Amino acid sequence: MATATTTPAPAAARRPRALPGWIVLAAVTVALYAFWGALPAEHVPTLITGMVLLFLAYSWNIVGGILGELSLVTMVFWAMGAYTLVLVMNSERSAWLPLVVAAIAAAAFAWLIVVLARLLGLDGLYLAVFTLIVYEIARSLVIASEPLGRNEGVILTEFTSLETSAYLLIGLVMIGIAANYGILRSRIGRRWLAIKDDPTAAEATGVFTGREKARAYAISAFLTALGGGVQAYYLGYAQPGTALSVELLIAAVLAVYVGGPGTIAGPLLGTTLVYGLSALATSVSTDINITLYAQLLQYALAFAIIWLLSTRRASRLGLVSWLGALVRRRPPPPPETAPPPADAGVVEAVEAAAPHEPGDVVLSVRGVDKAFGRVRVLRDVDLDLRAGEIVGLMGPNGAGKTTLCNVVTGVIAPDAGTVTLAGEDITRLSTPRRFHRGIARTFQSARLFVSLTVYDNVAVGGAGGAGDHERVHELLTRYGIDGHTSSADAPTFVRRLAEVARAMVGAKRVLILDEPLAGLTPQQHEVILRGVREVAADGTAVLLVEHLIQAVAPVCDRLVVMADGAVIADGPPHTVLRDDRVVDAYLGSTAVAEDEEVVGAADR
C-alpha cells in the first residue's frame, strides 16, 4: 500500500508528451506533398476518391466516434460546402473565402441541431432518426430548388485541375487528422469520450454535456463543409447524388466503426478496409459491375471483421483495439490492500484520525418531496451536512437514499423543497454547475468512463491547471493505482478506487459516496474509509450511503436513517442505532441478534 505522503511523480507515469505525434503528422504531410507528383497518373482519381472518404470519416469521427452521437445529418453540411463552391465559382469570383463562410454557417446549423435535439430530449436511436429526417428535409428542399438545379445539380463552368484537387485534399485530410489528434490529446477529447461512455456520470463530473456536444458538432460540421467544397471542385459539379450521397456517409460511418470509433488510427484503418477493394477493382477494370461486386465483397469483409471482433472482449474500438491487444503490455497487478486487519485496527484508526469539530453547515436540504408517478419516494426530507463531517446515510432498499443523492447533485429535480450550498440556493442548478461549486459523487453501480485511462477518468472533472495534475497524481499514487492505464480491463477494486478518486478531485465542499464498499473485502473497506477520513479532515462534508453499518459506523460523526422516503432518525451513531424505530425499519423487530452486533460495532 502506498503511503499517504506524497512522493514526487515519476516521469514515466506522466502523460507522454504530444510532440512526437505532431512531428510525425508534419513529416507525413511533407512527404505526401513531395511524392504525390511521382504517382502514376492512372491511380490518382482512385486515390482522390479514397481521400474524400477518408476525410469524411475523420470529420464524422469527431461526432460519431469521439462524442458517440449518431448524427446522420452530416451530408447536409457536405452539400452546403459543395453547392456554395460551385455557385460562387460560376459567378466568376474566388470561392475560397465563401467556402469558409459556408463552413461557418454549417457549424452554426449544427449548433442549432444540437439545441433542437436537446429541447426534444433525443438520444441514441431517436437522435439518429431526428438527424435523418432533417437530412431528408434538406434533400427535398434541394431537389425542389431551381437555382440548385434540382436532381441534375449545378455544373462548374470553370475547368478545375486534378493536381490542385489532390493538393487541397491532402491538406484537408491532414487537417482532419490533426483535428482528431488535437481533440483526443486535450481535455476536450477527454470530456467528449466521457459523454459517450456515460452522459449522466459525465455531468456529475462537471462536464457541461450540451455545450460540449455543440462544440463537437460545430467543429465536425465546419470540416465536413470544407470537404464537400473540395469534392465538388474535384468533380466539377455538385448534385444530390454526390453532395448528398447517403452511400458516402454510410461508407464513412462503417469505416469509423470497423476501424475504431473515437481513435486516431481507426478512420484510416477502416477506410483502407472499406474502400481498398473497390479501389483495386476500379484500377483493374472500368466495368461498373466489377466495382459493385467489389463493394459488396468489402461490406462482407467488414462484417466478417465486426463478427470476429465481437467475439473478443473489449472490441469497442474495432480494429484498433485488436491491433492494440497485439502490442499491449500486461496490466500491472492489482494494488496492495490495507495492512492485515487486526481487530484493534478499526479502533486505532478511529483514534488516529485527528479529532475535529464539525464546522458550519455547508449543505442544507429542506422539505424535499419527490414522487415518481404515484410513488412518493421522498417525503419532506431535511438534511444538514457540516464542513469536515462524515455522515452515514442508511436505510433499507427503496428508502430513497439514492434519490436523495440525485436531488442533491441535481440529477433529478425535486417536486418541492430546496437544496442550499453554503448559503446559495442551488435547487435549480444543473449537475455540472453543482460539481464546479464543489459537490461531487460516486454512483451505486460503477460508472467509470471505459474509453478513458484511469488517469483521465480521475482528471476529467478538474479545471485542468497544473495543480490539478499534481492532485490527480497524488491521489493515484496514494491509492496505488497510478500504474493502471486501461480502465475497462481494471479489477473491480481499482475501478472503485478510481471512481472515488474522481469524486474526491471535485469534492471541494461535499463528497457523496453511494455504496462505496459494496462487494469489497474488509481490507479494501479500510483503504476507502481512510481516504474518506482524510477528505473530511481537509474540511469537506462527506455523505456515505452504505448498508454495511459495522464498517461505516465507526468513522461516522452522525448517522441519518431513512425509511419509506422519510428521515426517521438523525444523530450520533450509538443513539441512532439504539433507536427502536431504526431497528424496526432496518432489521425487522425479530432481528435481535444482528441488532446487538450492530450496536456493538458502533460502540467500539
Place this chain on the structure above:
Amino acid sequence: MIQDIVSGTTVGALYVLLALGFTVSLGIGDMVNLAHGSVVVAGMYSVFALNTEFGVSPYLAVVAATLICAVLSLVVYVLAIEPSRRSGAGHREQVVYTLVITSGLAIAFQLFFGGDLKGLASGGDVVSLAGITLSRARLVAFLVAVVVCAVFVIWLRYTTSGQLVRMTGRYTESAYAMGVPVRTVFVGVFCLGGALAGLAGGLLMTILPVSPTIGLDFLLIALIVAIAGRLSFAGIAVVGLAYGIVQAVLSNRIGGSNTALVVFVAFLAVLAAQKLFVGRLAARRA
C-alpha cells in the same frame, strides 16, 4: 378527393403492416433494424422475379416473398444484431450495422435487377362501388394487410405464446432463469418482423413499381409511423393510415417532393408535441 382517400387508405394499410414489423423488433426485442426498408424492397423484388421469371402467380409469390424475407432477416440478425448484442453494445452499433446492410442490399438489387423501375404487368381488374373505382390488387392488398395486422396483434396480446414473447422482451433475465429459450425468441421476433416487411413488400409490388434504392423511403415510413405512433398498435394504425391518405391526397396536388417535405416537417412537429404534452418521447415497449 374521395378517390384519393380510398386509394390512400389501401397504401396506408400496407404502411401499418410494414411499420408493425419494425415495431415488434424494436418494441419487444429492443432491436433496431434500419435494414427494414430494404427487406421490404427484397419482398418486392422476390414477387417480381418469381412472377416474371418463373410465372408464379402474384399472390403465391407474395407468400414466398414473406418466407424469403424471414430468412433474409435471419441473415441480418446474424450479421448486424448478434455482434452488437454479444459485445453488450446498444442501439448505436445496431443502427450503424443495419444501415450498412441497407447500403449493401441496394448494391445487390442493382446488380441483380438493374437500376431502372420494374413493375408487374397489371391485371387491370377494377372494382367499382358507389362511384369509387379501385383496382382489384389494391383491394386484395388492403384486406390482407388488415387481416394480418389484426391476427398478429390478437396473437401477441391475447394468446399464451404471444404474451410469453412479450414478457420475454420485458423481463429477459427472469425469462432466461425460467428456462425460456431467450435467444430463439429474439431471433424469432426479428424474423417475424422481417416476414411482415416481406409481406408488405410483396403486396406493394402488386400495386407499385420497384427500384433498388427505394428501401430508404420505406425505412423512413416505418420510422415515422412507428415513432409517431409511439410504438403502440393503435398509434401505428392511426398514423400509418393517416400517412397513406395524406400522401395520396397531397401528392396529386402539390407533387411528391413537396408532400415528403410536408410529412417530414409534420413528423418533427409531432415529436415536439409529444415532448411537450407527454414528456417522454416514445414508450419503449409495445
